[in-house]
Amino acid sequence: xxxxxxxxxxxxxxxxxxxxxxxxxxxxxxxxxxxxxxxxxxxxxxxxxxxxxxxxxxxxxxxxxxxxxxxxxxxxxxxxxxxxxxxxxxxxxxxxxxxxxxxxxxxxxxxxxxxxxxxxxxxxxxxxxxxxxxxxxxxxxxxxxxxxxxxxxxxxxxxxxxxxxxxxxxxxxxxxxxxxxxxxxxxxxxxxxxxxxxxxxxxxxxxxxxxxxxxxxxxxxxxxxxxxxxxxxxxxxxxxxxxxxxxxxxxxxxxxxxxxxxxxxxxxxxxxxxxxxxxxxxxxxxx
Ligand SMILES: NC(=O)c1ccc[n+]([C@@H]2O[C@H](COP(=O)([O-])OP(=O)(O)OC[C@H]3O[C@@H](n4cnc5c(N)ncnc54)[C@H](OP(=O)(O)O)[C@@H]3O)[C@@H](O)[C@H]2O)c1
Numbered sequence: 001x002x003x004x005x006x007x008x009x010x011x012x013x014x015x016x017x018x019x020x021x022x023x024x025x026x027x028x029x030x031x032x033x034x035x036x037x038x039x040x041x042x043x044x045x046x047x048x049x050x051x052x053x054x055x056x057x058x059x060x061x062x063x064x065x066x067x068x069x070x071x072x073x074x075x076x077x078x079x080x081x082x083x084x085x086x087x088x089x090x091x092x093x094x095x096x097x098x099x100x101x102x103x104x105x106x107x108x109x110x111x112x113x114x115x116x117x118x119x120x121x122x123x124x125x126x127x128x129x130x131x132x133x134x135x136x137x138x139x140x141x142x143x144x145x146x147x148x149x150x151x152x153x154x155x156x157x158x159x160x161x162x163x164x165x166x167x168x169x170x171x172x173x174x175x176x177x178x179x180x181x182x183x184x185x186x187x188x189x190x191x192x193x194x195x196x197x198x199x200x201x202x203x204x205x206x207x208x209x210x211x212x213x214x215x216x217x218x219x220x221x222x223x224x225x226x227x228x229x230x231x232x233x234x235x236x237x238x239x240x241x242x243x244x245x246x247x248x249x250x251x252x253x254x255x256x257x258x259x260x261x262x263x264x265x266x267x268x269x270x271x272x273x274x275x276x277x278x279x280x281x282x283x284x285x286x287x
Contacts, residue, residue, distance in 0.1 A: 003065060004183050005029045007051055007086075008072035009041065012142050013101055016176020017070050017183075018046075024184035031062045053082040056089070063093035068183050072101040073121065077113075077241045083121040087128045097132070097186045099179055100125045104138040104195055105258065112252065114245040122193070133182050133189040137196040138258070139249065141171045141279040144211070145286055152211065152287060157220045160204050161229040165253035168197035168261045169207075171274040178268050194264045199273045201259040207276060214280040215287045226251060 004021060008014035009030045021028060022044065030041045031051025038048030050058040053073070063069070071086055073079035083100075090098060106118035118136075125132045148158040175196055182189045202210075208221040224232065226247050233243035252258050265273035280287075 001025070001027045002067045003027045003029055004068045004070065005031055005049075005051075005062060005066040006070045007031045008070075008074065008101070010037075011072065011074070012140060012146065012172045013137075013175050013179070014070070014072060016172045017179045018176075019173075020177045020180030021183065024180060026068075026184055029062075029066060031058075053085060056085050059085060059089035060092055063089050063095055066090075066093060066095055068097040068186060069095055069099065070101070070179055070183060071098050071125075075242070075245075077239070078117050080117055080120050080124065083124045087124055087130070090130055091128065095130055097183075097190070098125055098128070098130050099182050099186070099189075100132065100134045101175075101179070102134050102136045102193075104136045104197070105252070106136055112245070112248045113241065114248065131186070131190050133186065133191070134193045135175060135179060135182070135196055136193060137175045138168050138170045138198065140175070141169045141198065141274070141276055143169075144207075144280070145283055149286070152219060156217055157222050158204075158208070159222050159224055159229060159232060160250050161224050161226045161247055162204055162250040162253040163223055164203050164205070165250070165256055166201035166203055166259040167253050168199070168201040168259065169276060170196050170198045170265070171279045173279075174198075174265045174269070174273050178265060181268055194268070195260070195262045196264055197260065197262045197273070199261065199265075199275055201261055202276060210277055210280055211287065214277070214284055 004026045028046035030046050030048045033052045035048045049062045051062040052058050073082045103118045105115045108119035108123045110116040204221040211219040230243045230247045
């Protein structure tokens with residue numbers, strides 16, 4: 001049976017990749033920084049191995065005997081060395097296919113550091129000599145449940161600097177389902193870069209209105225000057241590079257650089273991408 005290694009399996013997208021791969025005809029191997037935390041995966045029949053970019057010696061063993069890899073890197077200042085480490089280990093283990101989790105707007109010539117880094121990581125995969133595909137998702141709908149949740153709960157508000165710019169946020173469930181489809185049948189997807197979006201591009205004010213409808217509370221989007229938003233993010237504990245990345249995304253959104261809606265989720269899954277309304281309704285209890 002084909003063995004698929006899933007990295008980042010405890011994260012937003014990795015969780016969904018594992019969930020969607022369960023119904024597929026593959027053997028699952030889960031790479032965790034701390035394999036002792038893998039009991040839930042083991043209970044589902046998966047093998048759990050150590051996988052830690054900061055301990056490169058774990059990578060080669062994790063890739064040994066693996067056919068296909070879902071390769072994600074965490075949100076770090078530069079993921080390129082991590083991808084380079086993974087590619088070296090995957091080559092040594094004769095891995096046959098890599099699906100990389102990138103980001104919408106990734107470009108090896110981008111001026112924004114995060115998009116430049118993602119673009120360079122994409123290039124490292126394309127140049128690896130290992131058959132590949134890349135998914136470039138738009139901003140996750142799930143950020144409403146993670147980075148935005150604290151102020152939604154405590155202040156009935158969330159913040160940004162995107163003005164009236166539109167963004168076609170995508171659900172992690174759709175990204176995971178697309179990834180699982182590609183990993184279970186990679187041949188038609190080899191050498192493809194897929195930009196994944198939700199079905200509609202929304203302003204943050206519209207997103208706040210939808211949140212208000214679903215929760216029954218008035219939840220506001222508060223648009224800040226870029227410097228003020230940056231200060232709020234660093235004040236909340238984010239390192240400056242991360243605040244730069246988040247504010248940079250909002251400024252690109254304000255310039256309408258991120259408003260595209262792609263048909264790719266529908267094309268690959270044969271059903272429409274999840275709407276933000278449906279996502280919020282599915283997670284209503286968490287707000
Ligand atoms: N958020 C967005 O809107 C968005 C949109 C497009 C693209 N992206 C990209 O998506 C990626 C993040 O994906 P995500 O949101 O699914 O991740 P996430 O929820 O932030 O989870 C991070 C995952 O990485 C693992 N991890 C952390 N450090 C590691 C290390 N040293 N070695 C191995 N694994 C490590 C974590 O494992 P532990 O359980 O050990 O902590 C966890 O499973 C980033 O590349 C980001 O740029 C994000």
